[in-house]
Amino acid sequence: MVSHPETASLPPGKVPMIFAIDTNRPFKFIDKFRISDSYGEIMPYISNTEAERRQMLERIGAESFEELISAIPKHLRLQGLLKLEAPLSELEMTRRIQERTCGNVCAQKASSFLGAGVYDHFIPAAVDSIVSRPEFFTAYTPYQAEVSQGTLQFIYEYQTMICELTGMEVANASMYDGASAAAEAILMAVRKNGLKKAILPASLHPEYVKVIKSYTEGIGVELITCKAKAGVMDIDDLTAKMDARVGSVVIQTPNFWGNIEPLADLGKVVHSNPKALLIVAADPISLAILKAPGALGADIVVGEGQALGNSMYMGGPLFGFFATKLNMARSMPGRIVGGTLDKDGKRAYALTLQAREQHIRRAKATSNICSNESLCTLAATVYLSLMGSDGLAEVATQSTQLTHYMAQKIASVPGFSLAWPNAAFFKEFVVNCPVPASQVIADLLDHGIYAGVDLGTFGQDSRQLLIAVTEKKTVAEIDDYIETLRELNYE
Amino acid sequence: MSKTIFEHSVAGRKGVTLPRRELNTEVKDFFPSEYLRETAPRLPHVSELDVMRHYIKLSHRNHFIEKGLYPLGSCTMKYNPKSHEALVRHSCFNNIHPCQPESTLQGSLEILYELQQDLAEISGMHKVTLQPVAGAQGEFTGIKVIAAYHRAKGNHHKTKIIIPDSAHGTNPATCSLVGYDVVELKSDARGRCDMEHLKSIVDDSIAGFMLTNPNTLGLFEDQIEEIADIIHSVDGLIYMDGANLNALLGIVQPGKIGFDVMHFNLHKTFATPHGGGGPGSGPVGVVEKLAPYLPVPTIGHGEDGYFFDYGHAETSIGKVHTFHGNFAVLLRAYIYIKMLGAEGLKRVSENAVVNANYLMVLLKDHYHIQHTEHCMHEFVADSLWQKKEFGVTTLDIAKRLLDKGFHAPTVYFPLIVPEAMMIEPTETESKESLDAFAAAMIEIAQECRDNPELLHEAPLTTPVRRVDDVRAVKFLDVAFSPGE
Numbered sequence: 001m002v003s004h005p006e007t008a009s010l011p012p013g014k015v016p017m018i019f020a021i022d023t024n025r026p027f028k029f030i031d032k033f034r035i036s037d038s039y040g041e042i043m044p045y046i047s048n049t050e051a052e053r054r055q056m057l058e059r060i061g062a063e064s065f066e067e068l069i070s071a072i073p074k075h076l077r078l079q080g081l082l083k084l085e086a087p088l089s090e091l092e093m094t095r096r097i098q099e100r101t102c103g104n105v106c107a108q109k110a111s112s113f114l115g116a117g118v119y120d121h122f123i124p125a126a127v128d129s130i131v132s133r134p135e136f137f138t139a140y141t142p143y144q145a146e147v148s149q150g151t152l153q154f155i156y157e158y159q160t161m162i163c164e165l166t167g168m169e170v171a172n173a174s175m176y177d178g179a180s181a182a183a184e185a186i187l188m189a190v191r192k193n194g195l196k197k198a199i200l201p202a203s204l205h206p207e208y209v210k211v212i213k214s215y216t217e218g219i220g221v222e223l224i225t226c227k228a229k230a231g232v233m234d235i236d237d238l239t240a241k242m243d244a245r246v247g248s249v250v251i252q253t254p255n256f257w258g259n260i261e262p263l264a265d266l267g268k269v270v271h272s273n274p275k276a277l278l279i280v281a282a283d284p285i286s287l288a289i290l291k292a293p294g295a296l297g298a299d300i301v302v303g304e305g306q307a308l309g310n311s312m313y314m315g316g317p318l319f320g321f322f323a324t325k326l327n328m329a330r331s332m333p334g335r336i337v338g339g340t341l342d343k344d345g346k347r348a349y350a351l352t353l354q355a356r357e358q359h360i361r362r363a364k365a366t367s368n369i370c371s372n373e374s375l376c377t378l379a380a381t382v383y384l385s386l387m388g389s390d391g392l393a394e395v396a397t398q399s400t401q402l403t404h405y406m407a408q409k410i411a412s413v414p415g416f417s418l419a420w421p422n423a424a425f426f427k428e429f430v431v432n433c434p435v436p437a438s439q440v441i442a443d444l445l446d447h448g449i450y451a452g453v454d455l456g457t458f459g460q461d462s463r464q465l466l467i468a469v470t471e472k473k474t475v476a477e478i479d480d481y482i483e484t485l486r487e488l489n490y491e
Numbered sequence: 492m493s494k495t496i497f498e499h500s501v502a503g504r505k506g507v508t509l510p511r512r513e514l515n516t517e518v519k520d521f522f523p524s525e526y527l528r529e530t531a532p533r534l535p536h537v538s539e540l541d542v543m544r545h546y547i548k549l550s551h552r553n554h555f556i557e558k559g560l561y562p563l564g565s566c567t568m569k570y571n572p573k574s575h576e577a578l579v580r581h582s583c584f585n586n587i588h589p590c591q592p593e594s595t596l597q598g599s600l601e602i603l604y605e606l607q608q609d610l611a612e613i614s615g616m617h618k619v620t621l622q623p624v625a626g627a628q629g630e631f632t633g634i635k636v637i638a639a640y641h642r643a644k645g646n647h648h649k650t651k652i653i654i655p656d657s658a659h660g661t662n663p664a665t666c667s668l669v670g671y672d673v674v675e676l677k678s679d680a681r682g683r684c685d686m687e688h689l690k691s692i693v694d695d696s697i698a699g700f701m702l703t704n705p706n707t708l709g710l711f712e713d714q715i716e717e718i719a720d721i722i723h724s725v726d727g728l729i730y731m732d733g734a735n736l737n738a739l740l741g742i743v744q745p746g747k748i749g750f751d752v753m754h755f756n757l758h759k760t761f762a763t764p765h766g767g768g769g770p771g772s773g774p775v776g777v778v779e780k781l782a783p784y785l786p787v788p789t790i791g792h793g794e795d796g797y798f799f800d801y802g803h804a805e806t807s808i809g810k811v812h813t814f815h816g817n818f819a820v821l822l823r824a825y826i827y828i829k830m831l832g833a834e835g836l837k838r839v840s841e842n843a844v845v846n847a848n849y850l851m852v853l854l855k856d857h858y859h860i861q862h863t864e865h866c867m868h869e870f871v872a873d874s875l876w877q878k879k880e881f882g883v884t885t886l887d888i889a890k891r892l893l894d895k896g897f898h899a900p901t902v903y904f905p906l907i908v909p910e911a912m913m914i915e916p917t918e919t920e921s922k923e924s925l926d927a928f929a930a931a932m933i934e935i936a937q938e939c940r941d942n943p944e945l946l947h948e949a950p951l952t953t954p955v956r957r958v959d960d961v962r963a964v965k966f967l968d969v970a971f972s973p974g975e
Contacts, residue, residue, distance in 0.1 A: 044835040045570050045762070046842050047921035053842070056849040056922060060865075068844050068865045069742065071711040076748045082612050082741050087832030090574045096829065101583035103598025105591070114588040117813055124507045126539050128580075134557045135550035138571050140898070141768040145960065146953040147893050149493070149552035151767040157496050160970040164532035170969045173768065176624045179813040187668075210810040214635065218670035260526055289518050291528050304813070314599055315589030315814025316624065316821075317770035329967065335768065339971075340963035343948075343956035347493070352963040358627070358664035359904070363673045368664035371625035371758065371773075375766030385496050385542045386506035389531035394509050401514040404521055424522050445592060453590045475513045 111477050112450040113406075115428045115468025116256070116458075117178065117205055118315050119307045121285065121395060122472050123383065127309045130382045137375055141335075145350040146342075151374070152349035155337040158381040165287040166280075166301035167294020168323035172334035174372040178304030179208040181320030182281050183215035184333045184367055185300045186248050188324075189277040191331050191366065195247025196221045199238065202228040203255035206458040208281070212250075231259040231420030231430070238269050246273055252281040253293075256458075257466065258403075258428030259420065260290065267297030284308050284321065284380075285399065286426050288392035300324045309383025310376050319373035319380070329353060333367030398471035399427040402478065406469050407431070409482045415491035419464060428468040430455065434490040437465040447484045493552070495971050496545050500535040506542050533973070552954040553767075554898045560920055560928050562850075564869045564901040564913025565659065565707055567737045567759035574830075575763070575823040584822060589814035593798050599818065600797030604790040606825045607774075613828075613836070614733075614753055615744025616776030620785040622816040626734060629754025629773025630665040630701075632786060635808040636752055636777060637699045637728045638669055639784040643806065646726060649698035653722075655684055657707045657905040662732060671698060678907055682708040682862045684718060697725050703732040704745070707905040707913065709847065709866035711738075719749030728752060728781070736760045737917070738844060738868035741837030752777045761824035772820040784808055788815070842918035843868040846925060850916050853929035857936040861908060869915035871908050872900075877936065878910055881943040885910040888935055890957060891949035895931040 048056070062068055069077075088096060112120055131137065135150060142148030142155075155173045162171035175181035186198045198221055200209055213223060224246075227237040232255065242249075249270045253261035263280065270278045280293035282303045287293075293301045305319045306312070324332060330353060338352030358365040387395065407429045411418050415434030423429075433440050437454040444451035456462025469478070519527065537545075554561070561568035579585070587599060607619045623629040634652070641649045652671045654662045656678055663673045674692050679685040683706070700722045704712045712718070722729050731745045731753035737760045739745070745753050757763050758771035765771070777785060783806040791800030799815075831839065844867055851870045855863060859875040877883040889899035889912070901913040916925055938945055950956065 044831050044838045044842075045572055045919050046838060047919065047924075048842060048846075052922045053845055056845055060845075060848045060852050062848070062865070065841050065845060068848050069711070069867070070865065071713050071867075072743060073713060073716075076715070076743055078742060078744055078747075081833035082744075082836065084609055084612060084833040084836070085829060087835050088829050090830065093574065093826055093830050094578065097578045097581060097826070100598035100602055101581050103596075103601060104583040104587055105595035109583075110595070112588060112591075114590050116590050118589055120586070120588070122509070124539075126506070126542060129543070130546045130550075132576060133547070133550050134571075135553045135555045137576075137764045137766050138556040139553045139767045140561060140563060140566060140568060140765050144554070144889070144893060144899050145958040146890065146950050146955055147552075147554035147898065148767075149954050150549035151553055153493060153495070153549050153552070154546065156969070156971065160495075160497065161532075161534060163970045164534060170967075176628060177813045180628075180811070205813070207810060207813045211813065214809045214811055215631075215668070218635075218638070218668055220670070260522065264525070287528075288532065289528055290522070290526055292532070311585035311819075312588050313585050314587045314596065314818040316812065316817040317819055318813060319770075326967065326969075329969070336969055338963035339968035340959050340966075342958050346955055348955040348958045350958045350960040350963045352960065352967065352969070354960075355964075358660035360660070361664070362660045363663035363667045365660065365664040365667070368627045368631060368661050368668050369625070370627045370659075370661050371765075371769040371771035373624075373766075373770045374768030375764075376770060378767070381496075382542060382546060384534050385537055385545075386539060387534065388504075388506065388536045389534040390536070391505065391507050391509065392534065393531065397518050398509070398512060400518055400521055401512065401516050404516065405514055424526065441592065445595070450588070450591060450595075457590075471509065474510075 110448045110450050113452045113467045113469060114450050116453045116466055117304055118312050119468060119470055120312060120472055121307050121470050123309050123311065124386050126386055127379050127382045131375060131379050136378055142351065145348065149349060152337050154378055154381050156339060156349050158377045159337060161381060161384045162321045162323050165284055165292065166282065166323045167292025168301050169326040170329045170336065171321060171323035172332055172336050174374060174377045175320030175322050175334055175369065176373060177318035177320045178281060178302060179211035180215065181302035181322045182208050182250055182279065183212045184322065185279040185302050186212060186216055186221060186250065188300065188331050188333065189248035189279065190219065190221060192277065192328065193247045193275040195245055195275060197224060197245045197247055199224045199226050199241055199246055199249040201226045201233045201251060203233055203257060204250060204252045205256045231257055231423040232261050233266055235265060235269060238266060242269055242272055244273055246276050248277045248279050250279045250281060254283055254286060254426040254428065257430045258425040259423040260426060263293060263296040271297060283426065285392065285396050288389065288396040305376065305380050308380035310379050317373050317376050319376035330356060331366060332356065334369050334372060395471050399469060402473050403427045403429060403469040405475065406467065406478045409478060413482060413485050427470060428466060431465050431467060433463050433465055436462050438462065440465060443488050444484060449481055449484060493548065496535045496537065497971050499537050499541050499545060502536055504536045504538050504541065506537050506539045559896050559898065560916065560924055561898045562900045562914045562916050562928065563898065564915040565734050566901065567915060567917055569762055569917040570919035571762055571764040572827065575826050578826055579819050579822050597796050600790055602825050603821060604792050604797050606821055607790055609828050610755060610774055611776055613740065614776040615746030616753065617779040618782040618785060619774050619776040620789055621774045621821050622786045622812050623754065623773040623775055624812055624817045625769060625771045626754055626756040626773040627661040627665060628811055629775045630661055630732065631668060632775045632811050633730050633752040633754055634665055634669040634671065636781050636784040637730065639808050640728065640781055641698055648696055651696050652698055653692060653700045655702065655706065656907050658701065658703060659707065659732060659734060662701045682710045683712055683714060686714060686717065689718065689721060693721055693725060695725050697722065697727045699728040699730055701730040701732060703735055705735045705738050705867035708862055708871050709869035710862060711867055715749050734759060735868060738840055740840040741833055742840055746776065746778055752781055757820055757824040762827045763820045763823040770817050770820055772817045772824065786810055839918050846916045846918060846920055850914060850925050850929060854932055857933050869913060871905065872912045872914060873908055874910040874912065877939045881939045883939045883943050883946045885912055887946040887949060891935050891938065891946050892931060893950040894952045897928055897931055
């Protein structure tokens with residue numbers, strides 16, 4: 001690292017950022033760590049100069065910075081500096097990041113068939129153009145409505161779009177991810193009906209199950225598993241387990257394995273207990289072509305929203321959508337935006353039903369959520385606006401076409417077969433492999449292909465591979481995958 | 492009146508192009524007809540320019556950091572460096588999938604591993620999880636860890652957590668979610684924990700204590716050692732709400748002064764953008780005896796490189812996020828820490844404290860301030876004088892500030908100060924920016940005398956006038972319908 005000789009390179013008016021002004025120099029180590037001549041290497045994004053700080057301390061009437069923190073007993077203070085790497089300049093940081101990214105193999109370098117909850121859908125450039133506006137990304141939560149109308153209105157539009165897709169009447173401004181949204185839905189069901197027993201299907205995303213367990217064990221929710229049959233929920237097992245103590249049933253469709261659950265029939269079984277709530281976890285892209293869960297008896301619809309205009313980023317940020325019927329709005333978790341009027345009678349937006357939230361209700365709040373995933377929902381809103389219903393249906397259709405093409409092809413490779421040949425699946429399916437799935441993954445990676453997700457890593461069958469295909473894949477890429485698989489000649 | 496995007500819709504307009512279909516199959520070939528939607532969802536039909544104009548127009552109706560000072564107490568609305576934004580958008584970050592083999596994620600894992608180490612050093616904690624995606628989820632994780640510790644020790648009689656009356660609302664809400672009862676601790680005349688009250692409520696049923704330090708009055712809880720002794724004497728654990736960590740960087744390591752577990756708000760202290768409400772990130776650090784309970788996986792490092800470490804899965808509280816937390820946010824915080832280093836981070840806190848004290852001194856003759864000793868990174872003023880003399884409330888003052896181009900402080904919080912205005916300028920504001928804010932506040936104090944009616948009318952110049960949030964609850968309108 002280059003150290004700059006004293007202040008020669010500083011712009012006029014700037015002086016080195018030596019903090020201590022006391023003649024006793026309370027921070028002697030500053031000299032030792034040569035702050036004055038390392039100015040060019042440190043970017044603390046602080047505007048004030050040493051001279052300004054001196055003026056400010058004078059106005060405060062303090063001799064030194066140390067005087068300001070006299071409330072901190074001296075023996076509790078850190079002696080010396082934190083043991084961190086020496087600071088990097090922006091240019092050095094850029095080099096560092098370049099180095100690190102070389103350690104990654106991204107979906108642009110390899111052909112990816114990975115899904116399991118995070119999907120590589122096409123994102124129009126206009127999405128990032130809006131999302132990267134500081135007007136949106138450096139703004140705070142829209143508590144001061146008069147200077148937050150931009151954020152409030154897009155959330156209102158987002159809520160509307162989610163209601164349209166899910167067939168529900170009210171959506172919140174987002175949860176952390178699909179998993180925590182499902183967990184919060186179970187907690188909401190407990191608030192509504194007081195029944196602390198919930199049924200989770202074996203076909204539900206295994207990581208959702210883990211998060212649900214974390215979120216519901218504190219209030220003592222008993223979680224029951226409904227078995228799977230032919231790649232979907234076993235309706236007989238559900239019927240057997242539905243009793244008067246069941247407060248909610250979560251159904252994911254398409255489920256973890258990509259299969260569409262027979263929601264209408266399952267919903268009837270769930271509602272055989274009139275108090276029980278049907279919670280549906282849906283893929284938002286699929287809802288362009290599949291019936292809205294709201295039209296099939298769902299009481300709460302949640303899901304992972306990442307596929308709507310958000311990059312994968314190794315699985316975060318994600319965002320959970322959460323929608324329900326109006327008569328349950330007061331039991332919902334999370335922020336909700338409502339339309340209203342301003343003092344002059346003009347249309348305006350504001351956070352509404354805030355009496356549910358932690359900053360008002362504290363220990364009795366419907367959830368502890370504060371920060372959510374707002375900016376991700378802006379991406380979703382812009383994405384859905386650009387796509388429209390036709391564009392989204394086209395994304396869903398092409399994903400379905402290519403997925404089924406892939407499934408048909410892979411089933412023809414010796415040793416490979418579809419786990420459930422008769423299931424209706426959307427953009428993901430499970431294939432049985434003649435060798436451990438991990439071997440297929442390793443072999444195809446050598447050919448620049450991410451073959452899919454090893455179900456063994458989720459505690460399921462390690463000879464099964466979960467393969468996702470979005471509209472970003474081409475027939476040629478799929479053919480290449482199949483050809484490579486044939487050449488590997490496992491049988 | 493700003494139209495919704497739905498009102499810009501014209502049948503047939505398109506905002507995107509997609510590839511021509513390569514296959515001639517149809518959706519109905521693959522799904523039973525009863526699964527298929529009969530009517531399309533009502534999404535808008537708009538061109539790309541329609542979309543851009545609409546959302547740019549909305550963006551103009553927001554306050555944001557680059558526009559002006561954002562003095563929200565406990566929210567730490569500091570400047571969000573632009574280099575971070577450019578670097579995180581690298582295609583080898585945004586195009587990576589969480590289920591890729593570890594060998595293809597080494598760059599990202601190395602970053603996360605280093606960030607775990609750096610946050611452990613900054614906090615003085617033994618081990619850090621990066622999985623929680625928000626401060627409140629960090630709290631949830633930390634309190635779950637406390638619960639897991641007590642379960643492992645057979646401390647089944649521990650059912651309560653103590654929380655000061657000055658605490659953020661997320662603290663009690665979190666305890667309820669984990670299944671603990673909350674015992675509220677009073678503040679004393681110095682704005683710190685009332686030690687006599689604390690002693691009177693501590694018994695064997697106490698599982699832990701949640702403390703924000705500096706607290707929400709902007710004061711360092713200087714009795715922390717005694718508090719720790721009392722809580723530890725009944726095998727309770729002390730949680731630090733790290734919302735106010737911006738005051739302590741390189742000055743105090745919470746893990747070294749009695750705290751057992753804490754969360755970080757990367758979107759506050761470490762300059763990642765707030766995004767209009769999120770995404771944030773709330774990593775959690777713990778002392779050594781609590782490390783076995785952290786969520787899995789953490790990031791490990793061995794001979795073969797970096798890996799997802801499930802080593803303590805048996806004792807872990809499990810998972811709080813589908814995958815590995817908010818990677819894109821973690822990445823920004825990593826860049827921030829690496830670019831500042833130990834010296835830069837210390838200067839952040841030093842300047843945050845100087846800025847807050849300077850502003851407090853400028854305002855103290857014009858607004859009542861209950862605790863006038865030197866503050867840390869924030870302080871709480873109130874409108875006691877204005878309310879009593881002129882009938883002007885904190886809400887009025889907050890709205891008038893909007894007219895003058897500033898965001899309002901955090902208002903009516905902490906709850907223990909009536910008509911509170913909690914002010915945190917952050918280190919990134921310059922002296923002239925603080926002077927301008929103080930001048931506006933002083934001008935408002937004068938307006939309260941001269942023309943209180945003006946204050947009730949405020950704001951006058953914002954995109955909309957004072958918004959009727961009572962109406963928003965009474966006539967619930969949460970989704971657009973074409974008839975509107």
